[in-house]
Amino acid sequence: MSRELELKELYFGFRNPQTIKAYAKLIEEESKKLTRDVNIMEVCGGHTHTIMKYGLNQILPKNVKFIHGPGCPVCVMPKERIDHAYILAGQKDVILITLGDMIKVPGSHGSLQDARAKGADVRFVYSPADTLKIALQNPDKTVVFFAIGFETTTPMTAALIEQVIKNDIKNLLFHINHVTVPEPMRVLLDDETNKIDAFIGPAHVSVISGSKIYDEFAQKYKKPLVVSGFEPVDVIKSLYMILKQFNEKRCEVEVEYSRSVTKEGNTEAQKLNEKFFERREHFRWRGIGDISKSALKLRDEYSWLDVEAVYKDILPDQKIDDHKLCICGDILKGKANPKDCKVFGKACKPQTPLGSCMVSSEGACAAYYKYGNLL
Amino acid sequence: MCLSIPSRVTKIDKTTNTATVDTMGVSREASLDLMQEGSVKVGDYVLIHVGFIMNKIDKEDALLSLEAFDEILGRMDDDELQQSIIDSDKCFQ
Numbered sequence: 277m278s279r280e281l282e283l284k285e286l287y288f289g290f291r292n293p294q295t296i297k298a299y300a301k302l303i304e305e306e307s308k309k310l311t312r313d314v315n316i317m318e319v320c321g322g323h324t325h326t327i328m329k330y331g332l333n334q335i336l337p338k339n340v341k342f343i344h345g346p347g348c349p350v351c352v353m354p355k356e357r358i359d360h361a362y363i364l365a366g367q368k369d370v371i372l373i374t375l376g377d378m379i380k381v382p383g384s385h386g387s388l389q390d391a392r393a394k395g396a397d398v399r400f401v402y403s404p405a406d407t408l409k410i411a412l413q414n415p416d417k418t419v420v421f422f423a424i425g426f427e428t429t430t431p432m433t434a435a436l437i438e439q440v441i442k443n444d445i446k447n448l449l450f451h452i453n454h455v456t457v458p459e460p461m462r463v464l465l466d467d468e469t470n471k472i473d474a475f476i477g478p479a480h481v482s483v484i485s486g487s488k489i490y491d492e493f494a495q496k497y498k499k500p501l502v503v504s505g506f507e508p509v510d511v512i513k514s515l516y517m518i519l520k521q522f523n524e525k526r527c528e529v530e531v532e533y534s535r536s537v538t539k540e541g542n543t544e545a546q547k548l549n550e551k552f553f554e555r556r557e558h559f560r561w562r563g564i565g566d567i568s569k570s571a572l573k574l575r576d577e578y579s580w581l582d583v584e585a586v587y588k589d590i591l592p593d594q595k596i597d598d599h600k601l602c603i604c605g606d607i608l609k610g611k612a613n614p615k616d617c618k619v620f621g622k623a624c625k626p627q628t629p630l631g632s633c634m635v636s637s638e639g640a641c642a643a644y645y646k647y648g649n650l651l
Numbered sequence: 652m653c654l655s656i657p658s659r660v661t662k663i664d665k666t667t668n669t670a671t672v673d674t675m676g677v678s679r680e681a682s683l684d685l686m687q688e689g690s691v692k693v694g695d696y697v698l699i700h701v702g703f704i705m706n707k708i709d710k711e712d713a714l715l716s717l718e719a720f721d722e723i724l725g726r727m728d729d730d731e732l733q734q735s736i737i738d739s740d741k742c743f744q
Contacts, residue, residue: 281710283675285717286657286696295720298727375701403702405682432703435684483698483706509720535712536698542706545685 290507291330299512300335306519307337315341315471316518317464317610319457320478321348321638322506328647330508332515340519343471343610346460346564347478349425349453350377350636351608354562355596357453358383361422363590364451364583365396371414372398373407374422375429377636382629384596404429404436411440411448420583422451428480430454430572431545434552437574437581449583452573454553457481458489459570460561464609465497472610474518476511477503479533486541490529498527505533552578560595562632563605602631607640614644621645657708660695670704672697 289295318324324344327333333342346352358378362385365372372388379388379400392398397417401407404421411419423433433454440448457478464470477490482503490501500521504514514532521528531537552575559571574582584591598604601619606612614620614633624630626642633639637646658672658681668683670691682703683691691697696708 279714281696281714281717283657283659283673283696286708286713287675289713289717289720292720294724294727298720298723301727302723403682405702428705429701431685431705432701435682435703438684480698480700480705535709535716536706542685544687545705548685 287507290505290509292509295509296330296332296335296512299509299516303340303512303516303519304337306516306523307340309523310339310519313339313341314473314519314522315343315610316474316476316515317343317345317472318476318504318511319345319347319461320476320481321351321636321640321643322479323476323504323511324348324640324643325638326506326508326511328643330511331647332508332512336515340515344607344613344640345475345610346464346561346608347426347457347481348608348633348636348638348640349429349455350381351604351632351639352455352460352561352564353378353381353424353453353632354560355383355598356560356592356594357451358387359385359596360451360584360591361388361420362386362391364420364422364587365391365398366394367418367587367590369417370397371410371417371419372396372422373401373410373419374398375401375404375424378422378424380629381632381635404432405439407436407448408439408443408445411445415447417447419448420451421448422453424453426455426457426478426481427485428478428483430553431484431542431548434545434548437552437578438548440581448581449586450574450581451583452553454572455559455561456570456572457485458492459567460564461493463564463567465493465499467609470610472499474500474521475502476514476518477501477529479504479506479510479537482531482533482537482541484542484545486539487529487531487537488539488541494527494529500527501529503529503531503533503537505536561608563598563602563608599630604631604633604641607633614641617641656699658697658699660691660693660697663691663693670697672699672704674699 388398407421502514502517504510553572555569556571556573579585603617629635633641658674662671697704
């Protein structure tokens with residue numbers, strides 16, 4: 277190694293505005309060689325956030341556009357799943373625990389925040405591991421962990437389950453809503469009206485799964501894909517790599533985020549996932565619809581930990597549609613921009629969201645609202 | 652949800668299978684449950700997500716990227732560099 281790396285370089289080296297500018301210039305040169313306009317979908321909401329925060333969409337040439345994808349776990353959670361959480365939180369002696377912005381998403385009865393206002397014990401944790409402490413401190417209560425997230429957070433839930441079994445904890449159950457990235461990508465591409473020319477692949481999903489999960493998108497669908505880190509230099513460099521692929525008539529999976537992503541991913545985490553989870557036949561994605569094999573559930577041998585089995589009688593299974601003015605579905609499919617929505621920034625704001633894309637900080641609408649000088 | 656923070660490992664506790672890490676001056680604990688036993692060492696850079704170490708950061712690879720950035724910056728002429736500094740002062744405060 278030529279020299280020692282400093283921790284701060286991992287932040288500031290990948291946020292340097294001059295480097296962003298230098299790549300923007302390289303992108304401009306590449307864009308002149310393009311024979312047509314290109315739309316590049318960033319699958320992950322974390323990238324949408326970076327693009328809006330650093331204004332990367334504003335420094336692109338006219339013939340290169342970002343379109344935002346479905347990779348926001350809070351945004352894609354259908355109302356009926358949130359209703360499950362709401363119903364469970366309302367049960368006597370239940371403590372319902374979840375992560376992130378999930379607490380604010382409206383279901384058909386209200387959000388988990390509303391349930392809490394009505395006296396339900398709903399808690400938000402920083403780490404799934406904190407759930408274990410809450411279960412130990414409340415032996416007379418049933419603790420339900422409402423698990424959400426893509427491949428990134430699935431192994432953390434698996435590690436928690438491992439601890440529950442190891443420590444013989446009897447009062448912690450799971451509501452599993454883990455979803456996977458390649459399946460919705462395939463659905464978007466199978467739609468003949470899609471406008472996607474290439475992908476910026478998720479960062480931390482790929483840390484766990486490895487870049488191998490995207491091979492089909494380059495090979496079968498002929499879409500260039502570059503796995504990118506979350507810093508602004510990562511994203512702009514990935515975009516440059518994609519344009520190079522177009523101009524060199526290549527169609528490959530490349531990894532810009534090679535400091536953390538390998539082809540195989542974190543195999544230890546994958547083993548844990550495999551131990552506890554199997555694919556659901558179907559899962560309904562908010563705004564997108566039913567996608568086969570796109571989500572996980574606990575394996576049958578662990579059904580005693582599965583709140584959907586234990587509380588089966590009180591958890592309804594019917595589909596619940598979104599607010600009729602909300603166009604989150606088209607936004608998640610990359611067919612519409614938040615600004616195309618009639619209620620964006622008016623009836624629908626982060627404090628009073630009608631749709632899920634406005635709730636999560638990774639949602640496209642929330643990012644447009646926050647960084648579009650509307651706050 | 653998916654954001655993760657680069658940190659440096661300062662201590663490892665084998666009994667609890669946790670690491671103490673430095674995240675830009677803040678010390679905190681993270682679980683090693685997702686990492687192969689013995690694969691994380693003091694001084695390693697790691698990615699932390701919701702209280703778990705999700706992977707190591709390859710130092711050499713990061714240095715290579717940073718060197719490549721320097722090289723690209725070196726290719727910009729002085730006027731462009733000057734202009735980008737002025738622009739970045741406006742945009743990135």
